[in-house]
Every structure is written in C-alpha cells, then in structure tokens.
Amino acid sequence: MSMSVGERDDNEPMMDMNTTPLIDVMLVLLIMFIITIPVQTHAVKIDLPVPTDSQSNVDPEKNKVMIDPAGTITWNGAPIDLAQLAQYLEQTKALPVEPELQVQPDPYARYIVVDNVLAVIKRSGVGKLGFVGNEQYSRVF
Template identity: 35%
Template sequence: MAMGPILGGGSRRRRSPMAEINVTPMVDVMLVLLIIFMVTAPLLVAGVPVDLPDSKAGALDQEQKPIQISIDPTGAIFVDDMAIPQGQLGGRLAQIASTSREDGGPRIFLRADRGLDYGRVMQVMGEINHAGLRKVALVSTQGETP
C-alpha cells in the first residue's frame, strides 16, 4: 500500500495511506483482451454471408460422418484408414449399405491418387454402385490445373 506525503518538516505524524487505485495494469489487460477479441472475431465467422429464409423443416442429421474410401498410388484400397484386401471390397461395401437406414446409403467420399489408372478408379466406383451406394463424391484439392 502506498503512503501519502510527509507533512511539514518537524511534525511527527504518521503517513496516511493513499486512497487512489492504480488502474494502469487493469487498462493494459483490457486493451490486450480487446485486441485478442478483435483479431479472433472475424475468424469465427466463415463463409459467405447469406440471409436465409425461415423454415419449419428439421435439421439434417450431421452426426453421421461420411465413409472415406481411399486409393493410394499403389492401388491399395482403404475404407476409413483400414486397408481392405483386393477381393473383399464388395463385401465391405455391402455391409456398409446394409447397416445404413438412408435411401442410397451413407455419403461416400472417394479419394484417389492422381497418378492412378482411370480404369482402377472406375473399378472401385463400379463396386460402390453395385453395393447400392448412390451418394458418392470425388474428393480433389483446390488449385489450378497444370
């Protein structure tokens, strides 16, 4: 606690406590928090601003994540990061289709290496279609074509 000024030269009075509050540290903290919020607030809002109409429809089921089917440069197939032997892809896809309650099956993201033969990718897409899975999306990266 800060002490007040000493009164007079010869008086033997005690120093009185200073009744002022030092707000400089609090102002510094508040300015830092203000800057942090000003920088992070625009990052929290992503996408194109759109004024959406009202609807009485229920929300879509967003809890079910899509099935990822990947084909690496060697032609090996992975379903959700689990390697599938060559002849067992059809059985695994049929199992996925049978456990789905949606019409057309769950959403499938097909990721294939750019160096693969087109026929290999079409063979996997044929297996997906044969299993009754109709919601297939081909995944690519965003960029310019060479």
C-alpha cells in the same frame, strides 16, 4: 420481272433470264432441308438421389475410400481389396441411414484401379457418393 429502259423493238427477243423458277426451286429445297434436319439432342444419363423431406437422412458418419498411386485401396485408412469393398458397401446399405461414401483417388493413381473401384460402387447401389480432393488435380494438369 424486268424492266426495259430505252427504245426496244417489239419483234426483238427478250434477252433477260427469268429467275422466278430458280427462286421457287431454291425455296422448296430450303424448306425440305429444314424439315429433314434431325433435332440435335445430347443427353447424359445420371442417377441422382431422390430428395426427401425427412431430416433422418443426415448422418455425420462418412466412409472414405482412397486409392494411392501404388493402386492400394483403403477404407477409412485400412487397406482392402475389391471383394472387401463390396462387402463393406453392402453392410452400409443395411444401416437404417446410409452414410455418405467419399471417394478420393490420388492424381497419380492408375485409371484402371479407379475404374474398378467405381464399378464396384455402382454395382452396390450406393445412393450417397461424393468425390473429395478435386482441387489436387489442378496442379497435375
């Protein structure tokens, strides 16, 4: 609505634009835009171990897999290949209490070797996995 101040002749045409339909269309478009926006959900799928109340899962034995810059994979200090790693992991799964597996790649190890080792570990279904020595990467980058 507009208000005219001053003298105006009733026979003169109104020169102000009616903005009510424009506002109505804008509000309808805004509501349609809000309704059609998809909900932004970002999820990362992680396989977490299932917690149990029994204390029998705590085992002091820990197996350590290390990868050096030359690509040599070691199991508790002894050099192995990927097939032997898979065998060792199957043997640890057969134990009554699964020991923790610690993975420590060297900062300068090739990514493909580390990726292959992690793929073997994932396929074996190890439930207790930890990465150690992450503080060494702060000096690399």
